[in-house]
Amino acid sequence: MNEKLLERVKGFEETLEKFPEVRYAGDPVLRQSALEVTVEEGIQLGILLGEVLLRYREAVGYGRGFAAPQIGENKAVFVTFVENKLQTFINPKIVEKSKETNFYKELCLSSGIMSADVERSVWIVMEWTDTEGHNHSERFDGFLARLYQHEEAHLRGKLNLDEAVDGGIEFMLFDPLKEQLRDKR
Numbered sequence: 001m002n003e004k005l006l007e008r009v010k011g012f013e014e015t016l017e018k019f020p021e022v023r024y025a026g027d028p029v030l031r032q033s034a035l036e037v038t039v040e041e042g043i044q045l046g047i048l049l050g051e052v053l054l055r056y057r058e059a060v061g062y063g064r065g066f067a068a069p070q071i072g073e074n075k076a077v078f079v080t081f082v083e084n085k086l087q088t089f090i091n092p093k094i095v096e097k098s099k100e101t102n103f104y105k106e107l108c109l110s111s112g113i114m115s116a117d118v119e120r121s122v123w124i125v126m127e128w129t130d131t132e133g134h135n136h137s138e139r140f141d142g143f144l145a146r147l148y149q150h151e152e153a154h155l156r157g158k159l160n161l162d163e164a165v166d167g168g169i170e171f172m173l174f175d176p177l178k179e180q181l182r183d184k185r
């Protein structure tokens with residue numbers, strides 16, 4: 001008996017019960033291109049998403065981002081929770097990214113207990129609108145570049161599983177809080 005796997009399966013069962021609003025891999029809404037929203041719609045969705053993300057973090061102890069398609073809304077909004085702060089990104093677009101890449105075993109609420117090693121750009125430039133209606137264009141690297149690329153991919157109908165490197169999908173038996181960005185596979 002693989003104890004670790006059994007523990008993960010039980011944890012996932014609890015997640016399924018506690019978060020009935022979450023959509024999982026196989027749901028067509030996760031594989032669509034999200035539509036642009038008004039700032040007002042973005043604010044409302046951000047509130048909903050933020051509530052689920054905080055509840056999820058409380059339940060499992062991790063989770064950094066959550067995108068509207070993951071609650072069945074085909075809309076271009078995601079939220080993140082970084083440094084104790086929830087932030088809403090309305091109509092985000094990655095407009096530039098580095099050729100240089102790194103690797104990371106990504107988890108996703110919508111991918112259950114499967115993780116995917118995904119190769120992504122080291123840095124990006126992202127444009128978005130905030131909840132006050134202000135437009136931003138900013139460069140990010142490190143962990144934030146990774147997080148934003150994962151969330152933005154949701155808005156293009158891509159899950160981490162869809163973008164995994166060859167042979168990079170596995171059950172999440174490692175400690176997600178100890179996972180690091182790697183230069184190589």
Ligand SMILES: [Zn+2]
Pocket residue numbers: 107108109110150151154160
């Ligand atoms: Zn995700």
